[in-house]
Amino acid sequence: MTWAMVLLGGAVGAVARFGVNWLVVRGSRPSPWATFTVNVVGSLLLGLLAGVGTALPGWVGTLVGTGFCGALTTYSTFGYETVRLAGTGPVGRGWALLNIVATLAVGLGVAALGWQLGRSF
Template sequence: MTLLLVMAGGAVGAAARFLTDRAVTARFGRALPWGTLTVNLAGSFLLGLLAGAGAALPGWLGALLGTGFCGALTTYSTFGYETVHLAVGGGNGRRRALLNVVLTLSVGLAAATLGWLVAPGSPG
């Protein structure tokens, strides 16, 4: 049953990542990988929320949303690829790559922390 929950969450998370990336990129352009940043921040917040709630949530919800949905929604490999692509792109690409790394890591950590803090039953 756990495998089916992870697969269902993953299917929805992957579709959400694709659609979010397309919509955000269409709106804000490609100067930075805004779509990837958006899904990674959303996934960090949700995972922080789930972790903060901890034992207050049933285990199946962690499999469905944490492992399945967040696992497919977020993408470290695309973040890495897009960062390298920015860095070798010439012009101010290295600065944009550095900005992408700083934004992704700092705001991602802040989003996860916020999720943890606002979670019902959170020790924070």
């Protein structure tokens, strides 16, 4: 049953990631904004799940945490887009550094916020 929860959550998460990418970058040149968006949303959601903890049935963590958030968020695309930005010259290296700092700071911040919100339930 665990694999079915991961599969179902992953299918929904992958479609959600595609949708966010389409909404954020449609008609514009490639940018890391869609990846930043899904990573921040996923961090918030995982923080919330961690904060709620055992108040939820275990299958919810498998479905939402492992399946949905696992397919929604992406470290590999974050890495690729950051390297691609850095390779575009001095301005691109600045954007790459900003992408790293913002992704880590905002991701950790919203995960902590989600955890605090989850604990309040």
